[in-house]
Amino acid sequence: MAVFPQLRRQRSKREEPIGEIPGGQRHRAILLMPGMIWLVIFSILPLALVVVYSFASRGTYGGIEFKWTLENYARLADRLYLAILWRSFLFAFATTVLCLVLGYPMAYAIASSPEPRKNRLLLLIVVPFWTNFLIRTYAWIIILRGQGLINGLLMHLGLISEPLRMLYTPGAVLLGFVYNWLPFMILPLYASLEKIDRSYIEAAMDLGAQGRYVLTKVILPLSLPGIAAGCVLVFIPALAMFAIPDLLGGARTMLVGNLIKNQFLSARNWPFGSAASVFLIVAMLLALFIYRHVLQRAQGHG
Amino acid sequence: MVKLESVSKMFGDFLAVDNLSMDVAEGEFLTLLGPSGCGKTTTLRLIAGFEQPTSGNVYIGNKMVNDVPPYRRDVNTVFQNYALFPHLTVYENIAFGLRLRRLDPSTIDERVRWALKLVKLDNLGERKPRQLSGGQQQRVALARALVCHPKVLLLDEPLGALDLKMRKAMQIELKSLQRRLGVTFIYVTHDQEEALAMSDRIAVMNAGIVHQLDTAAAIYEYPKTRFVADFIGEANLLQARVSEITADTVWAEVNGHRLPCARREGLRPDQAIWIMVRPENIRVLPVSSQEAPAPSEKTAVVKGVLREVVYLGATLKAITDINPGLTITAARLSSSSVVSIPTDSEVQLHWPSSAGHILTE
Ligand SMILES: Nc1ncnc2c1ncn2[C@@H]1O[C@H](COP(=O)(O)OP(=O)(O)OP(=O)(O)O)[C@@H](O)[C@H]1O
Ligand SMILES: [Mg+2]
Numbered sequence: 001m002a003v004f005p006q007l008r009r010q011r012s013k014r015e016e017p018i019g020e021i022p023g024g025q026r027h028r029a030i031l032l033m034p035g036m037i038w039l040v041i042f043s044i045l046p047l048a049l050v051v052v053y054s055f056a057s058r059g060t061y062g063g064i065e066f067k068w069t070l071e072n073y074a075r076l077a078d079r080l081y082l083a084i085l086w087r088s089f090l091f092a093f094a095t096t097v098l099c100l101v102l103g104y105p106m107a108y109a110i111a112s113s114p115e116p117r118k119n120r121l122l123l124l125i126v127v128p129f130w131t132n133f134l135i136r137t138y139a140w141i142i143i144l145r146g147q148g149l150i151n152g153l154l155m156h157l158g159l160i161s162e163p164l165r166m167l168y169t170p171g172a173v174l175l176g177f178v179y180n181w182l183p184f185m186i187l188p189l190y191a192s193l194e195k196i197d198r199s200y201i202e203a204a205m206d207l208g209a210q211g212r213y214v215l216t217k218v219i220l221p222l223s224l225p226g227i228a229a230g231c232v233l234v235f236i237p238a239l240a241m242f243a244i245p246d247l248l249g250g251a252r253t254m255l256v257g258n259l260i261k262n263q264f265l266s267a268r269n270w271p272f273g274s275a276a277s278v279f280l281i282v283a284m285l286l287a288l289f290i291y292r293h294v295l296q297r298a299q300g301h302g
Numbered sequence: 303m304v305k306l307e308s309v310s311k312m313f314g315d316f317l318a319v320d321n322l323s324m325d326v327a328e329g330e331f332l333t334l335l336g337p338s339g340c341g342k343t344t345t346l347r348l349i350a351g352f353e354q355p356t357s358g359n360v361y362i363g364n365k366m367v368n369d370v371p372p373y374r375r376d377v378n379t380v381f382q383n384y385a386l387f388p389h390l391t392v393y394e395n396i397a398f399g400l401r402l403r404r405l406d407p408s409t410i411d412e413r414v415r416w417a418l419k420l421v422k423l424d425n426l427g428e429r430k431p432r433q434l435s436g437g438q439q440q441r442v443a444l445a446r447a448l449v450c451h452p453k454v455l456l457l458d459e460p461l462g463a464l465d466l467k468m469r470k471a472m473q474i475e476l477k478s479l480q481r482r483l484g485v486t487f488i489y490v491t492h493d494q495e496e497a498l499a500m501s502d503r504i505a506v507m508n509a510g511i512v513h514q515l516d517t518a519a520a521i522y523e524y525p526k527t528r529f530v531a532d533f534i535g536e537a538n539l540l541q542a543r544v545s546e547i548t549a550d551t552v553w554a555e556v557n558g559h560r561l562p563c564a565r566r567e568g569l570r571p572d573q574a575i576w577i578m579v580r581p582e583n584i585r586v587l588p589v590s591s592q593e594a595p596a597p598s599e600k601t602a603v604v605k606g607v608l609r610e611v612v613y614l615g616a617t618l619k620a621i622t623d624i625n626p627g628l629t630i631t632a633a634r635l636s637s638s639s640v641v642s643i644p645t646d647s648e649v650q651l652h653w654p655s656s657a658g659h660i661l662t663e
Contacts, residue, residue, distance in 0.1 A: 200385055203379070203386075207373075207446070208402040210373045
């Protein structure tokens with residue numbers, strides 16, 4: 001049947017995505033093993049446990065009783081918890097929008113700088129990561145508190161007579177969020193702006209477009225993959241964050257991350273904490289789904 | 303329509319365009335021709351407004367445009383890499399320039415359809431650029447520029463990415479389109495055949511300098527510099543010295559041979575010159591041939607040894623050694639008698655003295 005068996009074999013070889021792995025199929029399985037084991041033990045199993053726990057009941061002394069129930073999920077619909085979920089969404093959303101609005105001009109400025117300055121600016125974006133996250137957040141306490149830097153300066157200048165209340169407010173939490181995730185927005189934005197060929201911008205100008213029109217009709221659409229990636233990188237972790245509200249927020253800024261942490265650590269209600277976690281995971285999957293959709297549209301599949 | 307007046311462009315201390323002047327007439331097809339890096343794209347960008355001249359002036363339609371930004375210049379560009387917007391469909395790409403002009407939607411639609419039809423892409427309007435072949439993308443770029451009805455269209459090697467057959471077909475199509483629409487074309491290429499086939503006039507450039515701006519025939523037959531002679535077509539360039547100037551002939555001495563050349567003004571005896579003879583003007587005959595004309599004021603004759611005959615399809619090249627260091631190539635039809643001359647035998651070359659063109663630069 002095969003007239004040129006030689007030829008056919010060669011072609012199918014070339015179509016293989018990665019080159020030939022010596023030893024073939026079995027060898028590949030061995031190469032994948034460590035990663036798979038890692039994933040199963042540290043990711044899949046705990047996740048499965050959380051899902052299972054979320055349908056279990058709380059034991060008398062904080063343990064798990066395997067009496068299956070939907071009670072935990074029903075409890076999430078309580079007005080108190082709904083408010084927390086809604087607030088978490090608002091914080092994550094506001095953080096994403098603020099990071100985008102602040103980050104886009106910065107990323108644009110960096111991407112359009114000449115080579116040596118570009119690298120220096122990128123370095124500045126990454127510098128905060130040289131300090132531990134908790135220390136960076138504590139620094140904000142020092143800046144914002146009653147006898148802190150800002151209040152001290154304002155009172156010294158005589159602009160205010162009493163310290164402003166800034167720490168332990170929703171504003172402080174939002175500030176902490178934006179501060180913490182701004183680099184995660186800027187870097188993917190920069191990467192996608194950097195890739196835009198200058199000739200597209202020149203083509204637009206050649207056709208009569210200037211300033212704002214070039215930005216909205218050419219640059220913005222072409223950087224959509226970066227915008228989507230940045231939003232996901234900010235929104236998803238912001239949805240789950242508990243440390244910043246713990247440090248900078250007051251009682252009125254309890255977010256779903258704090259709720260879950262409390263249920264597992266202090267309230268010792270693991271099933272309810274698990275249910276809240278599952279809810280959070282679903283919300284994140286939804287965000288990822290939207291991200292994929294946007295990306296496909298941007299790449300012209302949709 | 304477009305006038306450059308002593309335009310120079312420096313990048314740092316590198317002179318990319320050197321004191322360039324030219325005047326492009328309305329409806330003309332002018333080609334900038336030159337090797338890679340000679341400043342063709344830079345010249346085009348100076349006209350489009352993407353670069354500012356370091357010195358000199360650029361005029362479009364009698365108006366000095368040195369300070370006019372690209373989006374206010376009445377020219378459109380077909381870019382070297384097309385630069386089609388990847389996120390827009392073919393239709394939206396073509397409509398881009400019209401939407402900026404605040405035309406009403408029905409006019410826009412009408413003109414986009416006109417442009418699509420012009421480049422024979424009527425039914426591909428909904429495709430994205432990356433779903434098109436190179437040739438189709440090239441047509442979209444052309445339609446996107448032409449739909450704006452520019453006074454001048456700038457084309458930067460628009461056929462560079464196409465295969466030979468496609469390129470030939472598009473050359474004819476572009477030329478007829480240009481004639482039909484009457485738009486002024488300033489066309490960049492490094493392909494001399496393309497330039498000869500399409501242009502009303504050609505500006506031959508090298509290292510930022512325009513060596514000659516003239517019609518295709520004039521550039522081919524009467525090149526001004528050795529660079530032009532060598533770059534356009536094939537040429538035998540013989541280093542020579544003026545030995546005698548008579549009423550209608552200049553006698554030149556080449557390696558001990560006295561050769562008559564076409565008369566030219568401004569020469570003095572003993573001046574160092576070059577003689578250019580196109581290979582197709584040279585005939586090759588066996589040394590004993592009776593057909594051979596005698597050397598005279600009208601005919602140059604030299605003897606040599608036929609080294610090689612290279613078959614090129616319709617024509618062949620006969621390479622003859624005259625003296626050590628002097629080789630002359632003749633091009634004849636493949637049906638000519640040259641094929642019957644054995645290599646390494648003695649031959650005589652002759653050409654009419656009018657085919658010997660004298661160069662001084
Ligand atoms: N922005 C720039 N900065 C520095 N040098 C430049 C710049 N643009 C062009 N040059 C230099 O100017 C010279 C002419 O460039 P240009 O692009 O005009 O060449 P070209 O004739 O279009 O060549 P090609 O046929 O390869 O496209 C080149 O040596 C190039 O390196
Ligand atoms: Mg070029």
